[in-house]
Every structure is written in C-alpha cells, then in structure tokens.
Amino acid sequence: MNQYDTYHALLARQDAMRLRRRITAPAPAPARVPAAYGRHPDAYDGAADQRLITANLPLAGPSPELIDRLYDAMFEHHPYLRGLFPESMAFQRAHLEQALRHLIDHLHRPDELRAFCTRLGRDHRKLGVRPVHYEVFEASLAEALRGCAGAGWSRDLEQAWLRMLRFAVAAMVAGAEEALAEPPYWNAVVTGHRLCGPDLAVVHARTAEPYPYRAGQYAHLQTPLLPHAWRPCFLACAPRPDGRLEFHVRGGGADEVFEALVARTGVGDRLRIGPAQGVMTVDGAPDRDVLIVAAGTGWAAAKALLEELERGPRPPRTRLFLSAGTPGDLYDTPALAALEDRCPWLRVVPVLGRDAAADADHAALAEAVARGGDWSAHLAxxxxxxAMASATVRQLSALGVPADRIRHDPLTGADPRRPHRYPHGRPQPGPAVRHAEGPVRP
Incomplete structure (x- = not known):
C-alpha cells in the first residue's frame, strides 16, 4: 500500500469511528467546524461583500497570478501537503480560479451558494480534505491576495474575502459531516471500453458497492495511472438494475487524465468514482414539454435524461438539439437511432458546424435553438x-424561458481541447439558473 492509500485508509478508519460515536450517542453531535467558520452563517450579507470584492477585482481577483501565489505559499509553509496533489497542477489551478469566480458571482444569493458548497464538501471527502486544511488554505489565500494587491490592499477588502471563504467552508464542512455514512469514493472495475475515434471512448464500469446517482448527474473519475488527479464526466445512462455505469470520455488534448482514460485504459482496469453531483435531473414526471441541448460529450447527460424520461408513464414531447462538427462526430449514433425508433415523443435536430468546440459554433447552436420554436413553456x-452552455442559456433566457426551468452543469473538462476561461474584470451576476460548477479542492 502506497503513502496515498495509507492516508486514505486512516481517514476511512477515523470516519468509521466518528460514525459509530454518532450512532451510539444519545444526541447527534454537531459538525466540527473551526471557530472561524462558524460565525453567523445565516446572517451573512453576501451582496455587500460581493460589491466590495468586484469593485476591486483589477487590484486583486481570481487570476493565474493569484492561484500561483496561493499554492506557492501553501507548499512553502506546509510542504507535506504537496503529496496530496497530482504531479501536474495545471488543471487544478484553472479549476480553483473558476471556483473562486463562481463564489464571487453568487454571493448575492447566499442560500443557493450554501447549497452548492454543501454539495462541494460532500465531494471533497474523496480528496482526504479535513477542516484543518481549510485553515491552511485561508492563510495562504490571504497571503496571495496581499502579494497581488501590494500597497493597494486594505483590511476591509481582506475581511470581505475571508468572510466569503468562511461562509463557503462552513457549508462544505457541514456537507462532509452529512455524508459521513457514505463512502468518500467508490472502487470500480472497467467492464467495457469502446473507442469511438482516436480521441473518444465509451467506458463501462461496475462498482463493488451500489452507486447512488440520478440521470443527468456527473461524477469525478480517478485512474491509478495518475494518482490524486480527478476529472468530471457525465454519467451516460439512467440507473440500471445491473449497476453498470457508462461514461463518455474525450482525450486528444493536453489533459493527461482524459488521455489515460481514452488510450491507456482497458477492461479489468480499476477506477475510483467520486459521489454523483449535479442538478440537471428529472424531478418526477415532467408536467411540460422538454428541450434538451447538447454538444460534444454533453450527449452523455442527454442520453441519460432521455432514458429516464422513457421510463415514465407518459413521456413528455421532447426536442433534442445535438451539436457536432461533422456527421462523423455524432459518435453514438446506434444508441441515438434506437432511442428515436422506440420513442415517438422524441425529435432529434442535428446541428453541424466546422468545429463543435469553436465559439462560433456554440453561437450557431444557440441560434438554431432560437429558430426551432417557442420554448417559453418548456423545461430546458x-x-x-x-462556453456552449453559457451561450445557450443566455439565448433561452432572452427567449423567455424562466430561469428556474433552465438546468445545466457546465463542467470544466467537458471538452479538454478548449479549456474554458472566464474573462477578467467585474463579473455580471446572471439569472438564478439552476446550475453547478465542478468542484475544486483547496
């Protein structure tokens, strides 16, 4: 057993002991939240801190420089933490930058942000994160912010950042405590691996224990070829009686994890699967028509949703807009054709372009959806x-689809050929769309 596995085995033993004490205790024990993270979370005025932080983004905001300074400070003061991270930090750094932007963009909706961070804390258990690590992260972030801002830094601005972080961490710690009875991750064996092109694979796996999830959700995968490195992938099927899971993985870029899952993984290999996440799910029998817009490996989530709708007593009329660069890029056509044949309530509209990953083609997809009909009464x-999800959501909002009926989970890494970067500058909070970003470890 290597050092990484030993560490997680000790954490699992500690969690088992804590769970036993909770079960046998006369009253539930409160979550162990560091004192700094437990101060009046319900009374948090996120909108005020959002105004102060966004007004000073040119001085100190989420940026590659900030993230570099943060990790430099963390590993300089606590070298042992470096062993808990993957060898390559590129994906991690970009993902943390995106997560900080997400926090800032949603500070004016603390209830939504608290729910998001609670789910994040549940997922972070797979990384071996403990409350003390958040304290280290806070100190490193404060040092990085002061370094970026220089003489322009102020105590008020620092306190706004720390209040934001502590609000998020309190919810994350609570989420981890609530999930104490479930595994931090599930061990799985690859039972099928089908190449659909030089850079795309459909991977089937089965876990040793039942894996709970809902159609439309995603999970993070880890291959033993690259320890510590987790990547998000949509589950491409509704829950099945045999417990078989399906993931669609695209490589062909600079990301070593996706490349390993596509080109260096085969039947019999082992995977680790993090807890299912995401809000792009079907809540009972939909009482209205459905619109699904998918591009690239986003087809995986669309496929799972269609399977779930098919199970219902009266599947709703559903329109699927499926974007691809060329007809050959529609890689799962047998499954798509089978769904069309047996589902008279489903209509598929292919949208072809030069490059399904290009910004211009994202705009073309959104425009095709706009021309396709009146979606204001649909569930989308x-x-x-x-980038594709953002363009389509903006278009649907402009067409009158209410925000609470637009669901999406834009995953960093959904198309590794074009990593998404938010523009610098003041963020403009959008509508209260039901969505979530992929998680990030501190």
Whole structure:
C-alpha cells in the first residue's frame, strides 16, 4: 500500500469511528467546524461583500497570478501537503480560479451558494480534505491576495474575502459531516471500453458497492495511472438494475487524465468514482414539454435524461438539439437511432458546424435553438462545454424561458481541447439558473 492509500485508509478508519460515536450517542453531535467558520452563517450579507470584492477585482481577483501565489505559499509553509496533489497542477489551478469566480458571482444569493458548497464538501471527502486544511488554505489565500494587491490592499477588502471563504467552508464542512455514512469514493472495475475515434471512448464500469446517482448527474473519475488527479464526466445512462455505469470520455488534448482514460485504459482496469453531483435531473414526471441541448460529450447527460424520461408513464414531447462538427462526430449514433425508433415523443435536430468546440459554433447552436420554436413553456436542459452552455442559456433566457426551468452543469473538462476561461474584470451576476460548477479542492 502506497503513502496515498495509507492516508486514505486512516481517514476511512477515523470516519468509521466518528460514525459509530454518532450512532451510539444519545444526541447527534454537531459538525466540527473551526471557530472561524462558524460565525453567523445565516446572517451573512453576501451582496455587500460581493460589491466590495468586484469593485476591486483589477487590484486583486481570481487570476493565474493569484492561484500561483496561493499554492506557492501553501507548499512553502506546509510542504507535506504537496503529496496530496497530482504531479501536474495545471488543471487544478484553472479549476480553483473558476471556483473562486463562481463564489464571487453568487454571493448575492447566499442560500443557493450554501447549497452548492454543501454539495462541494460532500465531494471533497474523496480528496482526504479535513477542516484543518481549510485553515491552511485561508492563510495562504490571504497571503496571495496581499502579494497581488501590494500597497493597494486594505483590511476591509481582506475581511470581505475571508468572510466569503468562511461562509463557503462552513457549508462544505457541514456537507462532509452529512455524508459521513457514505463512502468518500467508490472502487470500480472497467467492464467495457469502446473507442469511438482516436480521441473518444465509451467506458463501462461496475462498482463493488451500489452507486447512488440520478440521470443527468456527473461524477469525478480517478485512474491509478495518475494518482490524486480527478476529472468530471457525465454519467451516460439512467440507473440500471445491473449497476453498470457508462461514461463518455474525450482525450486528444493536453489533459493527461482524459488521455489515460481514452488510450491507456482497458477492461479489468480499476477506477475510483467520486459521489454523483449535479442538478440537471428529472424531478418526477415532467408536467411540460422538454428541450434538451447538447454538444460534444454533453450527449452523455442527454442520453441519460432521455432514458429516464422513457421510463415514465407518459413521456413528455421532447426536442433534442445535438451539436457536432461533422456527421462523423455524432459518435453514438446506434444508441441515438434506437432511442428515436422506440420513442415517438422524441425529435432529434442535428446541428453541424466546422468545429463543435469553436465559439462560433456554440453561437450557431444557440441560434438554431432560437429558430426551432417557442420554448417559453418548456423545461430546458443544456449539456456540454461551459462556453456552449453559457451561450445557450443566455439565448433561452432572452427567449423567455424562466430561469428556474433552465438546468445545466457546465463542467470544466467537458471538452479538454478548449479549456474554458472566464474573462477578467467585474463579473455580471446572471439569472438564478439552476446550475453547478465542478468542484475544486483547496
């Protein structure tokens, strides 16, 4: 057993002991939240801190420089933590920058942000994160912010950042405590691996224990070829009686994890699967028609949603807009054709372009959806790269689809050929769309 496995085995033993004490205790024990993270979370005025932080983003905001300074400070003061991170930090750094932007963009909706961070804390258990690590992260972030801002730094601005972080961490710690009875991750064996092109694979796996999830959700995968490195992938099927899971993985870029899952993984290999996440799910029998917009491996989530709708007593009329660069890029056509044949309530509209990952083609997809009909009374699902999801959500909002009926989970890494980067500058909070970003470890 290597050092990484030993560490997680000790954490699992500690969690088992804590769970036993909770079960046998006369009253539930409160979550162990560091004192700094437990101060009046319900009374938090996130909108005020958002105004102060966004007004000073040119001085100190989420940026590659800030993230570099943060990790430099963390590993300089606590070298042992470096062993808990993957060898390559590129994905991690970009993902943390995106997560900080997400926090800032949603500070004016603390209830939504608290729910998001609670889910994040549940997922972070797979990384071996403990409350003390958040304290180290806070100190490193404060040092990085002061370094970026220089003489322009102020105590008020620092306190706004720390209040934001502590609000998020309190919810994350609570989420981890609530999930104490479930595994931090599930061990799985690859039972099928089908190449659909030089850079795309459909991977089937089965876990040793039942894996709970809902159609439309995603999970993070880890291959033993690259320890500590987790990547998000949509589950491409509704829950099945045999417990078989399906993931669609695209490599062909600079990301070593996706490349390993596509080109260096085969039947019999082992995987680790994090807890299922995401809000792009079907809540009972939909009482209205459904619109699904998917691009790239976002088809995986669309496929799972269609399987779930098919199970219902009266599947709703559903329109699927499926974007691809060329007809050959529609890689799962047998499954799509089978769904069309047996589902008279489903209509599929292919949208072809030069490059399904290009910004211009994301705009073309959104425009095709706009021309396709009146969607204001529909329940909409959007699945694909973040830039595509953002363009489509903006279009649907402009067409009158209420925000609470647009669901999407834009995953960093959904198309690794074009990593998504938010522009610098003041963020403009959008509508209260039901969505979530992929998690990030501190």
């Amino acid at each position: 699902y959007v699945s694909g790269p973040p």
